[in-house]
Amino acid sequence: SQQGEEDPQALSIQEGENATMNCSYKTSINNLQWYRQNSGRGLVHLILIRSNEREKHSGRLRVTLDTSKKSSSLLITASRAADTASYFCATDEGLNTGFQKLVFGTGTRLLVSP
Amino acid sequence: NAGVTQTPKFQVLKTGQSMTLQCAQDMNHEYMSWYRQDPGMGLRLIHYSVGAGITDQGEVPNGYNVSRSTTEDFPLRLLSAAPSQTSVYFCASSYGTTQPQHFGDGTRLSIL
Numbered sequence: 001s002q003q004g005e006e007d008p009q010a011l012s013i014q015e016g017e018n019a020t021m022n023c024s025y026k027t028s029i030n031n032l033q034w035y036r037q038n039s040g041r042g043l044v045h046l047i048l049i050r051s052n053e054r055e056k057h058s059g060r061l062r063v064t065l066d067t068s069k070k071s072s073s074l075l076i077t078a079s080r081a082a083d084t085a086s087y088f089c090a091t092d093e094g095l096n097t098g099f100q101k102l103v104f105g106t107g108t109r110l111l112v113s114p
Numbered sequence: 115n116a117g118v119t120q121t122p123k124f125q126v127l128k129t130g131q132s133m134t135l136q137c138a139q140d141m142n143h144e145y146m147s148w149y150r151q152d153p154g155m156g157l158r159l160i161h162y163s164v165g166a167g168i169t170d171q172g173e174v175p176n177g178y179n180v181s182r183s184t185t186e187d188f189p190l191r192l193l194s195a196a197p198s199q200t201s202v203y204f205c206a207s208s209y210g211t212t213q214p215q216h217f218g219d220g221t222r223l224s225i226l
Contacts, residue, residue: 031212042118042204042217043157088156092212101147101172102215104156 006089006108014113019076021108023089024069030092032065033102034074037086046074046087079112086110116140120205120218127195127225135190135221137205145208146188147172147215148180150201157204163188195225 007022023032031050035043049056049065049072056063062075076083086109090102121136139146144165149157159172163182177199179191188207192199202222206215 033214035215035217040219042219043206043215044217045214048214101159101162102157104149104158106154106156 006087006105008108009106010109010111012111012113013079015079015081017079017112019079019083019110019112021074021087021110023072023074023105025072025089025091025103026070027091027093029067032063032072033090034061034063034072035088035090035104037088037107039085043088076110079110081112081114084110084112118205118207118216118218120203120221122221123219124222125224127192127223129195129197129225131192131195133192133195135192135203135205135223137188137190137218138186139188139205139207139216140186141207141216142185143207143209143216144185145210145213146182147206148178148188148190149204149206150174150199151204151220152201160190160203192223197225199223200225 005024033048034046036046037043047058047063049063060077065072086107088104088107090104093103118139147162148160151157158174160178161180163169166182166185169180169182182188202220204220205218208215
């Protein structure tokens with residue numbers, strides 16, 4: 001099952017601009033996570049926001065969560081060329097074993113040009 | 115402190131061959147998972163483990179086996195490779211099921 005869907009699929013901006021990516025999901029969640037993937041590398045965890053939180057900051061990252069709309073957004077402020085990567089949201093989905101698996105979206109490809 | 119280490123980084127197999135993808139972590143994480151990443155489909159869970167000796171199936175387990183004899187290692191076995199298993203495989207580990215996942219850099223597997 002695919003829960004999170006990111007929007008847009010691709011985003012191209014200039015250095016210094018802000019980048020906003022959105023994620024929508026389908027079922028109730030305990031938390032939502034954002035990951036970054038540089039080309040040819042594994043995913044790197046950026047930020048986790050719990051269902052009872054509405055906003056969270058980490059450096060130049062700002063994440064919001066609206067559980068009533070089942071959506072989240074990731075804002076990267078003052079973007080840099082090094083921010084060029086794919087960004088994925090992931091939500092937890094309970095299995096009957098009690099294990100909370102992460103369900104990933106298809107990602108947003110961000111290109112930041114110098 | 116290497117984190118999550120996956121070997122090999124690249125592999126080409128012929129249909130019907132078998133092989134084992136290795137995954138090791140040095141963070142003493144109880145939870146380990148295997149995902150495959152295909153274009154346009156995000157990551158899908160293959161198998162997971164909540165501790166040594168305990169494994170279970172994820173979303174797309176067919177054609178794969180796993181075992182967890184130690185906390186550190188979680189190998190993924192392809193029993194009889196098929197072209198549909200051409201993908202990038204990622205291993206991940208974490209302290210808990212709702213904690214951030216730590217990923218390896220992946221194994222790029224092509225089945226001819």
